[in-house]
Amino acid sequence: MASPDDPVPRLAARLRELRATTWPGTTVTQKHLADAFGVSVPLISSWESEKRPKVPPRLRVEQYARFFATLRTMNADAAQLREDLTAVEDARRRALEHELLSLLAAAGGKAQSMSMRDPRLDNAPASEGPYRFADGAPVTIVCGSLPQNKRADKDYTNPDSPDFIELYSFADLDSLVELHGHVRAANPLSEVQFREASAVTRDHLTTHLVLLGGVDWNMFTAEVLEALRVPVAPKVRDAEYDEGAFEVTEPGNKTIFRPRLGEKDGHRALVEDVAHFCRGPNPYNKLRTVTLCNGMFGRGTYGAVRALTDARFRDRNAAHVREQFPEGHVYSILARVQVVRGKVVTPDWTRPEMVLHEWSEASE
16 A cells, blocks of 8 residues: 555545545536546546556646636536636636646656746746647648649649649748647647648548638638628728728628738838737537638738737737636637738737727627
8 A cells, every 4th residue: 555655646635635625515526527638537537546546747737727726617518627717716726736736746756846847938838828728639720722823833832743842832831830839839738730721621620720811712711700700801802902901890880901001112011911810619619619810911810820929928918818808709809910121020919009809709
């Protein structure tokens, strides 16, 4: 029998205690935890075993802390981790996380101790915010396809060429590279893929979806906006909308938001784009989410992505989302994206002059 001073049984006992005593009058089963974490019941049982407990990985310990930070985890059809913690709930999560990670470090010895968060990692991708998918489910980033006449040299875009590079057919590559790395780092146990819209299968559609780019090259953008009933419609750049526009339709009112172009060295240059960020339940699988990052030009799409990946702005922008939009609501943000010497300046959603329009509505 294990010694009562053995740190592994102490961690297991604390995990059992959390489940049994955190909320008097509310029964929390191992299945509730398994559903919320996206793991099996036997795995939960192995971490809480009285006789031969196993040491859980750090991520699962963090999930225990998030689960027991708020009783609202039990207020849905199925138990699930909450991303919309209040300040009080988040303080409890942090306290629980600190306690449990200390036990985990003791249980795992030197290797686990070394895994404790190093303050030098402050610029690492956040473990919270809209790009953190706490359920560990797969994520698919969907990009538009560049038309053939927009692609680079045919030696690199022709599949029969020895020098073929598949990514040359993707639109919004800056946004894809930025987002893919961030989402993978913030969700180490999730399978994170990217696909051209034309290559998306029904299995991809039921993951957490992230759509990059607008209605011109990404066929899913308009379909999802309509399904979520978002009152924002991107207008394709054509003869009528030379620089494109986002049209917001509200009762008795219609507003147009356009990017700004200027002149540089005799050519048109982008001064300010319009970025659209939207989040809601995945219309193809209500247990997953869909996120849209769009702009009139590629820099607008990149600005929508950077708002929640840029280490200098992501935390304040994520906090703005938590404060402005209740859990369970579809929400949409139109924001200015300044372009300085060809470079995108990350939009700060906490500055009123940078936000053009915000909207939210309870999802069904």
